[in-house]
Structure formats: C-alpha cells, structure tokens
Amino acid sequence: MRIDGLQYANWSEKIFRQMREGGVDAVHVTIAYHETFRETVLNFERWNRWFEQYPDLIMKGLTSADIDHARDTGRTAIFFGFQNPSPIEDDIGLVEILHTLGARFMQLTYNNQSLLATGCYEEYDAGLTRMGREVVAEMNRVGLVVDMSHSGDRSTIEAAEHSTRPIAITHANPHDWHPALRNKRAQVIRAVTERGGMLGFSLYPHHLKDGSDCTLESFCEMIARMAGDFGAEHLGIGSDLCQDQPDSVVEWMRSGRWTKGVDYGEGSAAAPGFPLMPAWFCDNRDFGRLETGLRATGLSDDDVAGIMGGNWYRFFAENFGPEVRPGT
Amino acid sequence: MRIDGLQYANWSEKIFRQMREGGVDAVHVTIAYHETFRETVLNFERWNRWFEQYPDLIMKGLTSADIDHARDTGRTAIFFGFQNPSPIEDDIGLVEILHTLGARFMQLTYNNQSLLATGCYEEYDAGLTRMGREVVAEMNRVGLVVDMSHSGDRSTIEAAEHSTRPIAITHANPHDWHPALRNKRAQVIRAVTERGGMLGFSLYPHHLKDGSDCTLESFCEMIARMAGDFGAEHLGIGSDLCQDQPDSVVEWMRSGRWTKGVDYGEGSAAAPGFPLMPAWFCDNRDFGRLETGLRATGLSDDDVAGIMGGNWYRFFAENFGPEVRPGT
Numbered sequence: 001m002r003i004d005g006l007q008y009a010n011w012s013e014k015i016f017r018q019m020r021e022g023g024v025d026a027v028h029v030t031i032a033y034h035e036t037f038r039e040t041v042l043n044f045e046r047w048n049r050w051f052e053q054y055p056d057l058i059m060k061g062l063t064s065a066d067i068d069h070a071r072d073t074g075r076t077a078i079f080f081g082f083q084n085p086s087p088i089e090d091d092i093g094l095v096e097i098l099h100t101l102g103a104r105f106m107q108l109t110y111n112n113q114s115l116l117a118t119g120c121y122e123e124y125d126a127g128l129t130r131m132g133r134e135v136v137a138e139m140n141r142v143g144l145v146v147d148m149s150h151s152g153d154r155s156t157i158e159a160a161e162h163s164t165r166p167i168a169i170t171h172a173n174p175h176d177w178h179p180a181l182r183n184k185r186a187q188v189i190r191a192v193t194e195r196g197g198m199l200g201f202s203l204y205p206h207h208l209k210d211g212s213d214c215t216l217e218s219f220c221e222m223i224a225r226m227a228g229d230f231g232a233e234h235l236g237i238g239s240d241l242c243q244d245q246p247d248s249v250v251e252w253m254r255s256g257r258w259t260k261g262v263d264y265g266e267g268s269a270a271a272p273g274f275p276l277m278p279a280w281f282c283d284n285r286d287f288g289r290l291e292t293g294l295r296a297t298g299l300s301d302d303d304v305a306g307i308m309g310g311n312w313y314r315f316f317a318e319n320f321g322p323e324v325r326p327g328t
Numbered sequence: 329m330r331i332d333g334l335q336y337a338n339w340s341e342k343i344f345r346q347m348r349e350g351g352v353d354a355v356h357v358t359i360a361y362h363e364t365f366r367e368t369v370l371n372f373e374r375w376n377r378w379f380e381q382y383p384d385l386i387m388k389g390l391t392s393a394d395i396d397h398a399r400d401t402g403r404t405a406i407f408f409g410f411q412n413p414s415p416i417e418d419d420i421g422l423v424e425i426l427h428t429l430g431a432r433f434m435q436l437t438y439n440n441q442s443l444l445a446t447g448c449y450e451e452y453d454a455g456l457t458r459m460g461r462e463v464v465a466e467m468n469r470v471g472l473v474v475d476m477s478h479s480g481d482r483s484t485i486e487a488a489e490h491s492t493r494p495i496a497i498t499h500a501n502p503h504d505w506h507p508a509l510r511n512k513r514a515q516v517i518r519a520v521t522e523r524g525g526m527l528g529f530s531l532y533p534h535h536l537k538d539g540s541d542c543t544l545e546s547f548c549e550m551i552a553r554m555a556g557d558f559g560a561e562h563l564g565i566g567s568d569l570c571q572d573q574p575d576s577v578v579e580w581m582r583s584g585r586w587t588k589g590v591d592y593g594e595g596s597a598a599a600p601g602f603p604l605m606p607a608w609f610c611d612n613r614d615f616g617r618l619e620t621g622l623r624a625t626g627l628s629d630d631d632v633a634g635i636m637g638g639n640w641y642r643f644f645a646e647n648f649g650p651e652v653r654p655g656t
Binding site: 048091 | 373419421
C-alpha cells in the first residue's frame with residue numbers, strides 16, 4: 001500500500017495516470033493556501049468535476065475504507081486538506097461544514113500568524129490562540145486532523161498537547177538533518193509522535209539536505225534514523241510534490257494576498273521559483289524507488305510497508321471520523 | 329410511519345419534543361427562501377448545533393435508511409430543502425456541494441422568476457430557462473429533488489417532462505378545491521404524478537378551502553378524491569407548518585431583498601401576518617388527528633399509511649442518491 005501524505009500538483013489526466021503507474025492508493029491533496037470559504041468551495045467543485053471526468057482513475061476519499069475500495073477498483077483515493085485555516089474564516093461552524101464536504105486535514109497556520117496559531121516564519125510564536133483552542137476541540141470532535149507542518153515550534157507543541165486526538169506534520173523533515181525553518185526539531189517531533197501523531201517526510205528540495213542534489217541514500221538513511229528515534233509506526237511520506245505548477249503558484253503560496261510585496265519564502269530573489277526535484281523523485285511513478293531505497297537501509301519489511309502507506313492508512317482509519325468519547 | 333413533506337418552524341426544543349409526541353419520524357425542513365450560498369451554509373451550521381444539542385430528539389437525514397435509524401432510536405430525522413434556488417447562486421457546481429451538505433429538495437423558483445424557471449406570481453411563465461435545464465439535469469445526477477411548489481404551471485410541467493427522475497410538489501393543494509394562486513391545476517398534478525412524482529398536501533390556511541375555518545372533513549375528503557384521481561401512492565402531507573414564527577419571517581419569505589416595497593403574497597394589507605392555523609392542526613402533535621380524519625373517508629389502511637408517510641419514504645429511498653443510468 002502506498003499513500004502520500006501531501007501533494008499539490010497542477011492536476012491533469014497525466015498525473016492521475018502516473019499515480020496509477022506508481023501504485024499510489026491514496027493522496028492527501030491541498031485545496032487551500034489562502035482561499036476564503038467560498039474560494040475553497042470552488043476548489044471542491046473543481047475536484048467534483050475531475051471525479052466525474054476520470055472515474056476510472058480517481059475517487060473521493062472520506063474514510064480509510066475508501067482506500068480499500070480504491071485499491072479494489074484500481075484507482076487512487078483523493079483526500080482533501082488545507083495548508084491554512086483561511087477556509088474557516090472566523091466561523092467555527094465551518095469546521096463541520098468543511099469536514100462534511102470532505103476536508104480531512106487542516107493546518108492551523110501557513111507561514112504567518114493565523115487566527116489560530118503562529119506560523120514558522122513569524123519572529124515570536126505565542127502558541128495557540130483563544131480561537132485556536134476552540135477550533136482544535138471542534139476539529140477533534142468531527143475528525144478534521146490538525147496539521148502543523150508550517151507552524152512554529154511552540155504552537156505545534158501546544159497543539160499536540162491541547163488536542164485530544166493525534167495530530168500530524170504531514171510534510172517536513174528533521175531540523176538536525178537539514179536546518180530549514182520548515183524542518184522540525186526533535187522536541188517538536190517528539191511532542192507529536194509520542195501522542196500517536198504522524199510525521200510525513202517531504203521531498204520538496206528546500207526541505208532536503210543538499211537541496212535538489214540530495215541523494216536517495218541520504219534521504220532514506222535519515223528516515224531509518226528517525227524510525228529508531230521515534231518509532232517507524234509514526235512515520236510516512238508527505239512528498240509535497242508540486243508537479244507541473246507554474247511559478248505563479250509558488251508566488252501565491254508564499255504571498256497570498258497578505259503582502260503587496262514579494263515574499264520569497266524558502267526561495268530567494270535569485271531563485272524565486274519552484275526548485276528542481278531530486279532526480280530520483282520527480283513524480284508519482286517514483287514511489288517504487290523510494291521503497292527500494294528504504295529497504296536498502298536495513299529497515300524491516302514491516303517498517304518499510306508502514307512508512308510507504310500502512311501507517312497513514314491506520315492514522316486515517318482512526319482520525320477521520322467523529323470522536324468517540326470515553327463512556328459514550 | 330409519519331413523514332411531513334415540508335415545515336418551516338421557528339425551531340426549538342419544544343417543537344422537537346412535539347414532533348416526538350406526534351410520532352413524526354421525518355420532516356423536510358426549509359433552510360432557504362432568499363439566502364445566498366453563504367447564508368444557507370450558516371443555516372446548515374445552525375442545524376449542526378441543534379443536532380449536537382438535542383441528540384436524543386433529532387438527527388440529520390440524508391437517506392431513507394436514516395428514517396429507519398431515527399425510528400429505531402426514537403428520534404425525528406431532519407431532511408433539508410430550499411424554497412428557492414438562491415443558494416446555488418449562478419454556479420451549477422453548488423448543486424453537488426449543497427447535496428453533499430445535506431440538501432435533498434430544491435424549488436426551482438419561489439414566487440418570482442428565478443435563474444431557472446418562473447414563479448407562480450409572475451404574469452407570464454416562460455418555462456425552464458437554459459440554466460434551468462442544466463440544473464435539473466445536475467440535480468437528477470446527484471439526487472437533489474426538483475420541487476415546484478411555488479412555480480408556474482408551464483414551468484412545473486416542463487420540469488416534470490425534462491427531469492429524468494420524479495419531481496415533487498411538496499406543499500400545495502388542488503386548485504379546483506381552493507383556487508389560490510399557489511394551488512395546482514389538474515394537468516399540473518397529472519404531469520408530476522404520472523411520472524412517479526409526489527404531491528404533499530398543505531395545511532397552510534391560505535391554501536385551504538375556507539382558510540383557517542377549513543374543516544378536517546373537507547381537507548380529508550379532498551385528499552380521498554385526489555387519491556381516486558391520481559393514485560394514493562403519489563400523495564403525502566407537506567404541512568407547511570410555520571409554527572412560532574414572528575410575522576417578520578413571513579415578510580422575509582414574501583419580500584426577501586427583491587423589493588423595497590411590501591409584497592403581501594397570499595396575505596393582504598388588512599391581514600399581512602401569518603394566518604391562524606385550523607384548530608385541528610396547530611402543531612406536530614396533531615398528525616394523529618389527520619390520520620383519523622383520513623380513515624374516516626373510507627380510504628384503505630394501506631392508502632392512509634402511504635399518505636401519512638409511506639409514500640414519502642419510498643420517494644426518499646428512490647430519489648436522494650446518485651442517478652443510476654441504464655446500463656451502468
């Protein structure tokens with residue numbers, strides 16, 4: 001089983017076919033960076049059209065059972081998520097509405113301060129806000145997973161502690177392997193994984209040691225080390241694949257409508273666009289390479305199977321439905 | 329089994345308890361008259377709160393199986409509908425979005441011309457519009473029932489003909505019993521029922537012979553006659569109960585934001601508010617009286633059971649899911 005914990009591609013029949021070629025059973029796809037509620041609904045609508053148009057390649061994913069169904073019918077199950085809480089605006093009631101529409105992950109922040117928490121690019125991280133605590137409780141209730149990939153350390157640790165259900169960092173790597181602002185320190189990973197949460201490893205070059213030149217061996221050895229440190233069962237892939245996107249999209253991701261200037265995010269004035277993917281991971285057909293690389297590290301077959309998809313499957317099964325409260 | 333094909337009450341715990349006292353297993357409730365998409369979502373949100381607050385009395389209804397579940401657990405299943413297509417604005421993609429959120433009925437018009445068809449208060453009824461035909465096909469595809477309660481004759485007949493699935497007039501009475509603008513002529517009822525559609529009889533006084541003074545006998549004899557003319561299996565109740573609503577709500581229903589003046593609708597300057605309900609049907613506890621009245625007409629037990637709820641149940645079972653196309 002192969003599950004990718006995050007992609008944001010410029011979707012097309014070509015990519016849907018590559019998912020099938022790569023044996024990808026399920027993908028969590030981003031449908032909002034800075035979108036309002038209404039704009040996010042338009043993105044759900046766009047996916048509804050693709051589900052109508054390509055019923056033999058993809059299907060909407062709401063529960064882990066949909067992954068089984070996708071596998072049985074040779075398709076990829078698409079699960080939705082937001083990289084920012086902008087879709088709920090200032091209305092906690094939209095948490096359940098968006099979950100009903102199919103949202104299964106929501107980051108409490110992108111890079112900036114949000115109404116809920118602090119992003120990893122802010123100078124000072126004040127942790128969960130008043131509304132943040134309320135929204136995490138509501139997300140817990142309905143089964144919308146808290147994702148802290150782009151949040152600050154304190155916010156992430158507080159979210160893990162405050163949440164009554166496991167949370168996720170869907171796409172990031174360890175800071176001590178490559179000290180990018182977006183990569184996570186051990187105490188942050190610990191706070192998430194020791195409560196049953198998941199870390200998905202990113203293939204986005206800015207998150208990789210040596211960037212686009214990162215080797216498959218280095219990436220897989222890092223994962224094997226993390227399995228030893230935090231337990232292989234809490235690890236997965238969150239490739240952050242942004243295939244076929246024009247550079248205007250990375251500008252939108254970084255600058256949204258919050259600045260009239262340009263924010264280069266992890267890029268720079270000299271390299272403002274999307275970075276080149278490493279040669280060994282260019283699209284969904286390369287998941288087999290990743291699996292081979294993980295096996296080569298000496299990780300057990302079970303651990304590799306878990307990291308390639310089994311762990312996300314279990315996490316999806318346990319966290320996408322309404323909370324079961326003790327005694328009810 | 330008791331199912332009401334339309335209510336628009338000022339919802340409260342009191343009314344939810346009265347539903348239980350009246351043995352009402354399911355109700356189609358209106359959540360939009362003139363609301364935009366976002367405003368309609370706020371109304372879904374309000375219902376989500378009530379479902380959280382009164383889990384022992386009510387539950388969300390999406391399929392006929394939810395009625396079985398409601399009966400098994402002593403609750404009333406709430407199904408959602410719109411009396412106007414305003415929630416989809418000018419965006420056909422919102423049909424599926426709103427169906428996903430739980431909408432199961434949508435009128436193509438309230439009293440005025442809409443983007444889709446003509447309301448029964450317009451002077452000239454030009455029938456289904458270009459967008460109307462597209463939206464009916466999309467409603468058919470996803471399982472959102474076309475309701476023509478407030479539409480003109482030509483629009484209603486064209487909707488019945490154009491729709492590949494049965495449509496409904498959830499709340500109206502025959503025009504030859506009481507010639508209100510909102511009541512339906514035989515050829516309109518014929519066009520709907522001969523294609524498997526449903527007519528729900530209204531208890532709203534402006535739709536009743538002798539208004540608030542209408543007798544239970546007169547109402548039930550009218551239904552018995554209609555059963556003879558059109559087949560009892562196509563008939564149900566759509567009480568149009570607007571319990572506990574202030575008169576400001578009937579003003580909103582009639583005038584929305586489409587006029588700066590006052591539209592009295594079925595009322596008048598002398599009687600602008602909600603009319604008094606007939607003494608024998610004031611709230612949900614009175615469904616038993618209706619059943620007794622229907623039995624007294626000599627209708628068979630099966631026919632009475634169908635009209636009180638069995639027919640809506642079958643209609644819900646057949647029309648709330650995706651369309652099954654021949655050969656697929």
